Structures are given as structure tokens and as C-alpha cells.
């Protein structure tokens with residue numbers, strides 16, 4: 284980091300060194316709560332920089348993969364402690380770069396440390412099976428080997444957790460890494476790199492190149508020196524990355540969008556359901572891939588649920604996430620703000636009824652940021668755009684149903700299948716939901732947006748490349764299985 288300007292300038296991290304881009308260009312990372320505030324500058328890199336990073340990662344590969352897993356794990360334990368020591372600093376950068384509240388940012392940073400520790404432990408856990416051979420004199424078993432150099436492309440909505448839940452398993456299983464963070468959150472990622480540097484990772488084991496998705500992201504997808512690509516982000520970009528990776532035979536993993544439903548049955552605990560709908564749908568300004576978007580409510584309790592929901596939403600304080608008492612921050616950037624407002628207009632045009640919100644927050648305090656009021660629509664039908672496309676903003680669509688069967692049918696009427704939740708006290712409805720809901724994550728009497736780092740995470744249908752990450756599932760992507768047959 285250089286502090287010659289008013290806001291710090293961060294460099295690329297390549298081969299253990301902080302290096303400016305060959306382009307000589309930098310890009311400002313802006314605060315969405317205060318449009319004119321520059322949080323920091325990051326490098327606007329070129330393919331030359333990416334090539335250098337891939338070379339550094341390739342050079343570091345052999346020595347890194349030859350270390351014992353426990354030794355690789357020790358580096359992650361160190362990085363976890365360093366991240367924890369810098370928790371407030373990292374969380375501040377996160378809130379300022381992408382707008383989530385400081386409380387949420389601190390929670391995410393603490394989770395980042397937990398992710399590092401979880402995977403540090405993986406360095407000592409089994410990696411294969413012994414399989415009885417038909418030859419009684421032979422020993423047959425599986426082991427796992429790293430892919431080599433792994434490219435990681437991440438979004439801005441979880442700028443600590445997502446990079447770490449990809450980097451930590453990549454590293455502990457013996458891969459070396461080149462990461463390109465979202466342009467929105469290059470400063471936060473630079474702080475993660477500082478933790479890895481301070482933890483003493485050998486040069487080249489982790490490298491970061493910032494820059495545009497169309498140059499550096501695309502470059503990673505197409506780079507012949509990268510053997511695996513792990514991506515989280517939008518569907519359109521994910522698919523293009525998958526195609527580029529497939530074309531050159533590289534392994535890839537895509538985690539993409541969602542259009543997550545909550546079903547509120549007639550026998551639900553309504554207070555719990557309201558709280559979870561508000562938290563799942565509006566926390567982080569609705570910018571979670573697992574955010575609740577469609578709220579499918581049984582007609583018998585519909586009016587009561589609606590009243591409780593609207594009353595609860597009135598209590599939400601919107602503002603700069605660094606301020607005490609603020610519960611919901613701004614949209615992460617200008618484009619996101621514009622997109623969400625366009626979806627709200629579309630909802631109105633297509634005949635949905637606006638119950639609250641619907642616009643840019645009016646108060647003077649908000650003039651300088653990309654704020655949007657918490658917004659609720661009703662009379663939403665399955666064919667409306669706001670019921671089909673991912674909005675990624677603080678917008679809930681209420682839909683009324685007559686039965687659990689109709690609710691499930693509606694819930695499954697989506698291209699996406701990431702997460703889903705149901706509120707019910709009926710065990711039969713719970714079991715039916717577990718069986719029939721097409722989603723990678725199904726949650727009962729809990730919000731759609733809860734993810735635990737030790738459990739597999741990923742979507743069905745258009746939400747993912749049908750792979751899973753996190754927990755022990757991560758080993759499937761970041762290693763290749765080798766079947767070994769030994770005879771004396």
C-alpha cells in the first residue's frame with residue numbers, strides 16, 4: 284500500500300511482492316453511501332500483469348504441493364489470527380466499499396477467520412479410501428492431488444467470506460492461487476492479501492490481480508496456465524467463464540444467482556416468519572445470492588402476515604452502514620441502484636401493487652448515496668418480471684396461495700434453485716418441502732439466507748454448475764482423485 288495520495292493506493296500482489304500494473308492506470312473504489320468518497324485506489328491491470336501472476340503461481344506450485352497438509356494448514360491458522368487482529372479495519376473497508384452495515388461486515392470478517400481455521404484443520408484430515416482389490420496381493424487406494432494453479436473470480440457482496448471460502452481450501456489442498464476480486468471491493472481483498480503476506484506464505488502461493496472483469500476475469504478463464512477456475516457472480520458472466528474453461532479443458536465451478544422463495548404456511552409462527560422474511564430479504568440490502576425474494580403466503584393468514592411485515596419494515600433504519608443504529612445500507616454501486624429502481628418500475632407497470640417503499644429514500648441525509656427504501660409488492664403473479672428475475676435489492680414480492688401444494692408449485696416455478704425456506708409447524712409439510720423443493724439449500728423455520736461454513740453450499744438448476752463448495756464438499760473441486768494400485 285502507498286499513502287502518497289489522500290486515499291491509499293493498493294498494488295497487485297504477485298510473487299510475494301506489491302507491484303504496480305504495467306498499464307500505470309488505477310481505479311477508484313467508491314463508497315456507495317457517500318458517492319464522492321474514494322475508499323482507495325486499486326490497479327487497473329492488463330493481461331501482462333495476469334501472466335506474471337500466473338507464472339509466479341506456477342513457480343510456487345511444486346514446493347507448495349510437496350509440503351505436508353498440516354504445514355500448509357499452519358499458514359492458514361496464522362492468517363486467521365492476523366485477520367482477527369485487523370477485524371475492525373477490514374470490516375470498515377468492507378462497509379465503505381460496498382455498503383453493508385459495520386455490524387454485518389464485522390460478522391463476515393469473523394466468519395472469514397473461522398473459514399481459514401476450518402480449512403487449516405483440513406490439512407490433517409483423510410483424503411482417500413482403501414478399496415479392496417480383486418487381487419489379494421495388491422493394495423488399492425485413492426489419494427488426492429491439487430489441480431495446480433487455481434483462478435478465483437469473486438463478487439462484491441461477500442468480499443471477505445467468498446474469497447476465503449475459495450482460497451482457503453484451494454491452498455490447504457496444495458494449489459496455488461491467482462485471485463481477481465470484484466472491482467468494487469479491491470481494497471478489502473488487498474487487506475486479505477496483507478494477512479497472507481504477514482502469515483509468511485511463500486512468495487507466489489497467493490497472488491492478486493485487480494482490474495476489469497472483461498480483461499482480467501476473462502483472462503483467467505482463458506489462461507492455459509490455470510487448471511481450475513472457481514467463480515461466484517452473475518449467471519451471464521458465469522456461463523461465459525464455463526464455456527471458456529470447457530473449451531480448453533480446465534475444471535470450473537460456478538455459483539450464480541437465486542430467486543429464493545419463503546413459504547409461510549397457515550400453521551406458521553408468524554412472528555418468526557416475519558422476522559426471517561425481513562432479515563432474509565432485506566439485510567445487506569437484499570444483495571445476497573440467498574436473499575429471500577418471493578414470499579408465498581397461505582391465504583388464511585395472508586392479511587395478518589402482511590400487517591406484521593409492513594409494521595416491522597417501518598422500523599428499519601436505512602443509512603450509511605458505518606453509523607450506529609443503521610440496519611440497512613445502500614445498494615453497492617450506481618449500476619445496482621439503477622437496476623433495482625428499474626425492476627421496481629417494471630413491477631408497477633406489470634400490475635403488481637406497491638405496499639411500501641418503491642423509491643430512492645428521500646431524506647436529505649441520503650442524497651449522497653445509492654439508497655433505496657425497503658420495498659414490498661403484492662398481487663405478484665408468477666409470470667411477472669419481479670417474480671422471475673433476480674433483483675439483488677431490497678424488494679419483496681408477496682404471492683397468495685390456497686394450499687401447500689400450490690405454494691410448492693409456485694416456489695419451484697423458477698429458473699433458479701439456490702435456497703428456499705418454509706415456515707410451518709406441520710411435520711408433513713416440512714417433509715414434503717424437503718422432498719419436493721428444487722433448491723441446494725432448504726431451510727425450515729429459518730430464513731433463506733443462512734449459510735454455515737462447514738456445510739456444502741450450492742444451487743440447483745441455473746444457480747450453479749451443479750458443484751458444491753464449502754465444508755468437506757470443497758475437496759471435490761480443488762483436488763483430483765488418483766486411484767493407486769500397488770503390488771510388490
Ligand code: NAP
Nearest residue numbers: 437438464465466495496500501516517520538539540572
Ligand atoms: P458479476 O458481474 O458476475 O461479477 C462477478 C465477478 O466476475 C467480478 O469479479 C467481475 O469483475 C467478474 N467479471 C465480470 N465480467 C466478467 C467476464 N466477462 N469474464 C470474467 N469475469 C468477469 O456479478 P456481481 O454483480 O459482482 O455480483 C452479483 C451476482 O453474484 C448476483 O447475480 C448474485 O446472485 C451472484 N452471487 C452468487 C453467489 C452464490 O454463491 N451463488 C454469491 C454471491 C453473489 P468486475 O467486478 O471487475 O466486473
Ligand code: MG
Nearest residue numbers: 313314380467
Ligand atoms: Mg464501491
